Amino acid sequence: MSLDSNMSEIVNISFDKTFENCKLPINQLLTTEQQAIIMDNINIVSYNRKDIIVKQFSASSHIYYIIKGILKVSSEQRKGKNLVVKIDTTGSFVGLISLLGGDSYNFTVTAVENCTLAQIPIATLKSVMLQNSRFALEISQLTCRHGLFLVNRLAGLLYKQLPGRVADLILYFADDIFCNNEFEFPANRTELAELCGTTKESLIRTLSEFNHDRIIELQRNRIRIISYDILKTLSRFG
Amino acid sequence: MSLDSNMSEIVNISFDKTFENCKLPINQLLTTEQQAIIMDNINIVSYNRKDIIVKQFSASSHIYYIIKGILKVSSEQRKGKNLVVKIDTTGSFVGLISLLGGDSYNFTVTAVENCTLAQIPIATLKSVMLQNSRFALEISQLTCRHGLFLVNRLAGLLYKQLPGRVADLILYFADDIFCNNEFEFPANRTELAELCGTTKESLIRTLSEFNHDRIIELQRNRIRIISYDILKTLSRFG
DNA sequence: ATAAAAAAGTGATATAAATCATTTATATAA
DNA sequence: TTATATAAATGATTTATATCACTTTTTTAT
Structure with a gap:
């Protein structure tokens, strides 16, 4: 009531x-x-x-x-x-x-x-x-x-393979959804994977690699883009 | 003139x-x-x-x-x-x-x-x-x-894998383009592959398998559907 | 606070399909 | 006709990523 x-x-x-x-x-x-x-x-x-x-x-x-x-x-x-x-x-x-x-x-x-x-x-x-x-x-x-x-x-x-697709995912949220280099993923790993047309395991692995290679800084759902340029390159050469 | x-x-x-x-x-x-x-x-x-x-x-x-x-x-x-x-x-x-x-x-x-x-x-x-x-x-x-x-x-x-996609290709031409179970592919193997999002080699192999399994009868560009039902099933379960 | 459930993460293995290398067939031109 | 180019086909190998099995972490509920 x-x-x-x-x-x-x-x-x-x-x-x-x-x-x-x-x-x-x-x-x-x-x-x-x-x-x-x-x-x-x-x-x-x-x-x-x-x-x-x-x-x-x-x-x-x-x-x-x-x-x-x-x-x-x-x-x-x-x-x-x-x-x-x-x-x-x-x-x-x-x-x-x-x-x-x-x-x-x-x-x-x-x-x-x-x-x-x-x-x-x-x-x-x-x-x-x-x-x-x-x-x-x-x-x-x-x-x-x-x-x-x-x-x-x-x-x-x-046509793109995983690194390119995950780069696209991050850029999509950063540029189109949140208009910010730092944001919180509004979805769990499975949903993110479904946005890339992949499995949760493969998505996790790719995100971890990006994190390890210092392209992004990732802790749980919080993500900060360190190198926007590398993401753009990955997206382009997929 | x-x-x-x-x-x-x-x-x-x-x-x-x-x-x-x-x-x-x-x-x-x-x-x-x-x-x-x-x-x-x-x-x-x-x-x-x-x-x-x-x-x-x-x-x-x-x-x-x-x-x-x-x-x-x-x-x-x-x-x-x-x-x-x-x-x-x-x-x-x-x-x-x-x-x-x-x-x-x-x-x-x-x-x-x-x-x-x-x-x-x-x-x-x-x-x-x-x-x-x-x-x-x-x-x-x-x-x-x-x-x-x-x-x-x-x-x-x-989401579908090759057999499903090639079945879709054949059904697309048969049902939507030519409205006939028998027709001539209006494109070469490379173009057909591009319609399935694959490579010419993979497309050729899949078509050959269908031919061998008597789902279709194929000689060069001329194709006749033998089992429409199997194609439909392949399309459905991709 | 502890247990239970859900989500995240990791490693090993399998597999579909791409890539590469080559052969065979067909079409085009000299 | 023979030569040359183009397309189709086939086999061997590689590769990206899915799948499976499992652990660790986080969240939720009791």
């Missing part, structure tokens, strides 16, 4: 500035009425670390906007073989490609830390797209950029 | 029915005026086998529509390491994801057999998208489906 009322307070605060950090300038693109359509149909939901937000192959009619938090988007390849295709954070849309391309999720989405998400019916989004072609074009460009990012990432996993 | 006049004749015939085989119902989606805008800005070009249509990383302002032919879309990973991400045929758009997501091509596009393509300025496409939000939404859904296809294909390459 106390938790519930506390929650709804958070929800209201967040609600007002929902699209503040959005990678798409929603507020410039949409008329006040169009914004209202979205706002009226939005639903704010909170998740705890490890909560499954959506399950691969499940039919769904909602996409998500990340108000706050970090989540992972993964593809279950077979029993016990998981591939984390990307990490998403505040300001991103989740499920856009899946629900514009079909009517079920192609990926499992899991909270990596506590998350506050806005649930948006895909029908609402589509109706606004139909009312506002500029917005439709922008959404279309956004999904294309996402698609290209994924394809490039997977092609990298396919 | 004789070739040229012959060519322009072909061009005119093709021009009239340009979007006949299009995966998008252009003629239903667009008004006559909008169709005219596209038609007025279209340019028909022919390519021979092995011709490079666009080069990865090159800046470009045109997408392509395949009036007739087969082409491959590939990503140069490093010197000598090529990944063919997909094969495209009659009725498909090429470069849509690249040019909606940015302003240069992310892939090299090469004619696999003689091709007739319609070159469409991306600006023209965007302007029609801005005039017609239904069309914009459809284009957006099309690019999302493409993106998902690519991601699933690459994830498959990443």
Whole structure:
């Protein structure tokens, strides 16, 4: 009860500035009425670390906007073989490609830390797209950029060998997620391995080597990049 | 000269029915005026086998529509390491994801057999998208489906081992490209290997095994599927 | 505080597929 | 036709990394 009322307070605060950090300038693109359509149909939901937000192959009619938090988007390849295709954070849309391309999720989405998400019916989004072609074009460009990012990432996993892929992993967190040379991995070794398309043992070994070779300084989840240049080189020559 | 006049004749015939085989119902989606805008800005070009249509990383302002032919879309990973991400045929758009997501091509596009393509300025496409939000939404859904296809294909390459990937290759041509159990590979062993993310030697060995095990009947480029079911199983259990 | 469970780490071994070296077959040109 | 180049095929070897078995450390629960 106390938790519930506390929650709804958070929800209201967040609600007002929902699209503040959005990678798409929603507020410039949409008329006040169009914004209202979205706002009226939005639903704010909170998740705890490890909560499954959506399950691969499940039919769904909602996409998500990340108000706050970090989540992972993964593809279950077979029993016990998981591939984390990307990490998403505040300001991103989740499920856009899946629900514009079909009517079920192609990926499992899991909270990596506590998350506050806005649930948006895909029908609402589509109706606004139909009312506002500029917005439709922008959404279309956004999904294309996402698609290209994924394809490039997977092609990298396919052709680079472990040192290159682990370098990419570290650079991904440092440059794209935390914008900092020093950070705490928001995931355990198994999850990190799944981000590199490898096993936890192989990931651990490679990280230990980097640590030993003083490319990084690593203690448990805390990592500091010592030589950004070497990581870049490893990434390039994979 | 004789070739040229012959060519322009072909061009005119093709021009009239340009979007006949299009995966998008252009003629239903667009008004006559909008169709005219596209038609007025279209340019028909022919390519021979092995011709490079666009080069990865090159800046470009045109997408392509395949009036007739087969082409491959590939990503140069490093010197000598090529990944063919997909094969495209009659009725498909090429470069849509690249040019909606940015302003240069992310892939090299090469004619696999003689091709007739319609070159469409991306600006023209965007302007029609801005005039017609239904069309914009459809284009957006099309690019999302493409993106998902690519991601699933690459994830498959990443997790399946060779027999599974080669089975996928054969099924891809049989089901998606030629719609026939018997066909001629439109590419040499190196190109086929690049479609599986492997080397020509490994691909040859796997194909030979399939042939020896009477899963397929293979002589040079001519292939006939003997057991579709075994291929499906190999694909599934990778 | 201690026990139990989970995660991280290490070493030995196995294995799929790449690489290298060579041969055989097919296509192209002189 | 014969020579030359290109593509396909095969065998031997190497290599990166997965797998398996186990220890150590950290976290969680009692």
